[in-house]
Amino acid sequence: xxxxxxxxxxxxxxxxxxxxxxxxxxxxxxxxxxxxxxxxxxxxxxxxxxxxxxxxxxxxxxxxxxxxxxxxxxxxxxxxxxxxxxxxxxxxxxxxxxxxxxxxxxxxxxxxxxxxxxxxxxxxxxxxxxxxxxxxxxxxxxxxxxxxxxxxxxxxxxxxxxxxxxxxxxxxxxxxxxxxxxxxxxxxxxxxxxxxxxxxxxxxxxxxxxxxxxxxxxxxxxxxxxxxxxxxxxxxxxxx
Amino acid sequence: xxxxxxxxxxxxxxxxxxxxxxxxxxxxxxxxxxxxxxxxxxxxxxxxxxxxxxxxxxxxxxxxxxxxxxxxxxxxxxxxxxxxxxxxxxxxxxxxxxxxxxxxxxxxxxxxxxxxxxxxxxxxxxxxxxxxxxxxxxxxxxxxxxxxxxxxxxxxxxxxxxxxxxxxxxxxxxxxxxxxxxxxxxxxxxxxxxxxxxxxxxxxxxxxxxxxxxxxxxxxxxxxxxxxxxxxxxxxxxxx
Numbered sequence: 001x002x003x004x005x006x007x008x009x010x011x012x013x014x015x016x017x018x019x020x021x022x023x024x025x026x027x028x029x030x031x032x033x034x035x036x037x038x039x040x041x042x043x044x045x046x047x048x049x050x051x052x053x054x055x056x057x058x059x060x061x062x063x064x065x066x067x068x069x070x071x072x073x074x075x076x077x078x079x080x081x082x083x084x085x086x087x088x089x090x091x092x093x094x095x096x097x098x099x100x101x102x103x104x105x106x107x108x109x110x111x112x113x114x115x116x117x118x119x120x121x122x123x124x125x126x127x128x129x130x131x132x133x134x135x136x137x138x139x140x141x142x143x144x145x146x147x148x149x150x151x152x153x154x155x156x157x158x159x160x161x162x163x164x165x166x167x168x169x170x171x172x173x174x175x176x177x178x179x180x181x182x183x184x185x186x187x188x189x190x191x192x193x194x195x196x197x198x199x200x201x202x203x204x205x206x207x208x209x210x211x212x213x214x215x216x217x218x219x220x221x222x223x224x225x226x227x228x229x230x231x232x233x234x235x236x237x238x239x240x
Numbered sequence: 241x242x243x244x245x246x247x248x249x250x251x252x253x254x255x256x257x258x259x260x261x262x263x264x265x266x267x268x269x270x271x272x273x274x275x276x277x278x279x280x281x282x283x284x285x286x287x288x289x290x291x292x293x294x295x296x297x298x299x300x301x302x303x304x305x306x307x308x309x310x311x312x313x314x315x316x317x318x319x320x321x322x323x324x325x326x327x328x329x330x331x332x333x334x335x336x337x338x339x340x341x342x343x344x345x346x347x348x349x350x351x352x353x354x355x356x357x358x359x360x361x362x363x364x365x366x367x368x369x370x371x372x373x374x375x376x377x378x379x380x381x382x383x384x385x386x387x388x389x390x391x392x393x394x395x396x397x398x399x400x401x402x403x404x405x406x407x408x409x410x411x412x413x414x415x416x417x418x419x420x421x422x423x424x425x426x427x428x429x430x431x432x433x434x435x436x437x438x439x440x441x442x443x444x445x446x447x448x449x450x451x452x453x454x455x456x457x458x459x460x461x462x463x464x465x466x467x468x469x470x471x472x473x474x475x476x477x478x479x480x
Contacts, residue, residue, distance in 0.1 A: 057309060065305060065370075069297060069363075091373070094380050115357070120377045123309075130305075130370040133331070137360045140334050 001045070004193035009200065012041065014048070028067035031074060038078035043200050045084045046071045053090055053122045053168045064127035072138045072146075080144070083135065084199045087148040089185070089211070089221065091129035093121025093168075099220070100171050104180040106217045106240055113222035114150075114209040121170070132209060139207045147199035147230075151192065151212040152185035152221065160186035160216070160238035184218035188236035198232040205229055214238060241285070244433035249440065252281065254288070268307035271314060278318035283440050285324045286311045293330055293362045293408045304367035312378045312386075320384070323375065324439045327388040329425070329451070329461065331369035333361030333408075339460070340411050344420040346457045346480055353462035354390075354449040361410070372449060379447045387439035387470075391432065391452040392425035392461065400426035400456070400478035424458035428476035438472040445469055454478060 002011055002021060013023035014037040024037035028048045038044065048071070049064040068085070075083050089096070095103075095112050102108055120126045128150075135146035155162065160183050167173050167181045187195075191214045199208070210226035213219050216238040226232045242251055242261060253263035254277040264277035268288045278284065288311070290303040308325070315323050329336070335343075335352050342348055360366045368390075375386035395402065400423050407413050407421045427435075431454045439448070450466035453459050456478040466472045 057313075061306065061309075066301065069301075073297075097380075117355075118373050118376060119380060120373050121381070123374075123377070126370065126373045126377055129373040130366065133358050133360050133366045133369040134363075136334075136358060137363070137366055140337075140359060141361070 001193055001196065004190055005197055005200075008197065012037070028070050029062045031070040034070060035074050035077065038074040038080055041078070041080055043082040043084065044071065044075050044080055045086075045196055045200075047086045049086075049127075050124065053093070053124050053170075055122075055124045057123055060123045060127045064124065065130060068127070068131040068134060072134055072144070075144060076138060076142045082145045082147070082200065083138070084147045084149065084196055085131055085135050087132055087150050087209070088125065088128045089150050089152060090122055090125030091118050091120050091132065091150070092116050093125050094119035096220070097121055097170060101173060101177040101180060103220045104177065104184045104218050108220065110220055111222050112211075112220060114211070114225050121168075136207060145206040146208075147205075148209045149195060149199070149212045150209065150221070152187040152214075152219075153182055154187050154189060154192050155182075158189045160188075160214075180218060183238040183240070184216055184220060186214050186216055186238040187212045188214050188234070191234040191236050194235070195226070195230075195232050198230045202230050241433055241436065244430055245437055245440075248437065252277070268310050269302045271310040274310060275314050275317065278314040278320055281318070281320055283322040283324065284311065284315050284320055285326075285436055285440075287326045289326075289367075290364065293333070293364050293410075295362075295364045297363055300363045300367045304364070305370060308367070308371040308374060312374055312384070315384060316378060316382050322385045322387070322440065323378070324387045324389065324436055325371055325375050327372055327390045327449070328365065328368045329390050329392060330362055330365030331358050331360050331372065331390070332356050333365050334359035336460070337361055337410060341413060341417040341420060343460045344417065344424045344458050348460065350460055351462050352451075352460060354451070354465050361408075376447060385446040386448075387445075388449045389435060389439070389452045390449065390461070392427040392454075392459075393422055394427050394429060394432050395422075398429045400428075400454075420458060423478040423480070424456055424460060426454050426456055426478040427452045428454050428474070431474040431476050434475070435466070435470075435472050438470045442470050 026034040132148045138144040211221035214234045214236040266274040378384040451461035454474045454476040
């Protein structure tokens, strides 16, 4: 985000440990501790919390359920206009557990969109479904604008064909199927950042649930809604 | 429930304080404390938790979010087959906040069903949306059968025309509109219990989200899905 958005936006991080770039230190599980970081900002991009599908309940509760409430509540108290919430595909992860590995085929026509019935695959997925419902409440009761991004696979190395990629163990994929999955779910770093940028800049939209995935031939998540609602178009695509 | 279902089912309660009928004492916010109550039972009817729309976050978190996780998890650990979860209309309460008081009119055709997009009206409503998502997870990952009842207004006196009924203050209703609301949302005690009984007895259904409302002319929640899925039909109706 600092690389892709740092020129158009003034970024200040909220992190657990101090950084070399502008940042506050705080733990989102403690509301009072993070409130100062929300003062005077136009938008919050909430990427904090536990990220593993099989995160145990105690961490889901503290980091994702309490933490996400604290983020929305701190934003409300500080009068922040927008919150971009890193949701996940895991609120609808059961479609993949049921459909893999055929779902990864280029010629498989199934597409899961924002209106699909919730079918979480994990407590982590439940926590993200909860976060989306909470976001909707803050839109309708408190006037925030909230953008929920059901993010796919963003990789440190940004390479969708890297060998050492780990799909959820529960999927029970072979090595080749694991590669197909990554080529289906990959979201390039610049596509991730351009999606966040659209949420920070779009006018006349106060609520969105969209998938964050590059234009991969093997993808099984919808891009049409993000295109229509936000005008967002990914620029990258994993190889077949 | 003891009056309506006590002859067909052997009931044991789990309550905060000791009772004159068969019961365990325990607080659902403490998993270890409630686990013994789940041993050897066929089904759990989860009616515990905070019930007021404007319940503050700390109580929503403890009683509804943690408590409902503990109920599903204790049921799973004990091998309980079914959980009937007292959800609420508040996960979709914004439709009412937007539509009242016209929504209560006999000739208003709007009906909110189980497939309506989630629009919680409160943290309480978010906690019930979360409980439904959690229930779905326990169905799909752990093989439980879960029935989520979006319950309307069940009254101690069972009289839908009682004067002293309190609609959520946020609705800003006049006294007459408050009566209309109650006549729209009323669920008689025996209809509530017959709905629970259907969930305890129905075969071949492992997941349901249905509305619990009597056949009121002013109602604005769907009954068709409960009829089709569970074969449940309310016997009572509030007067116009």
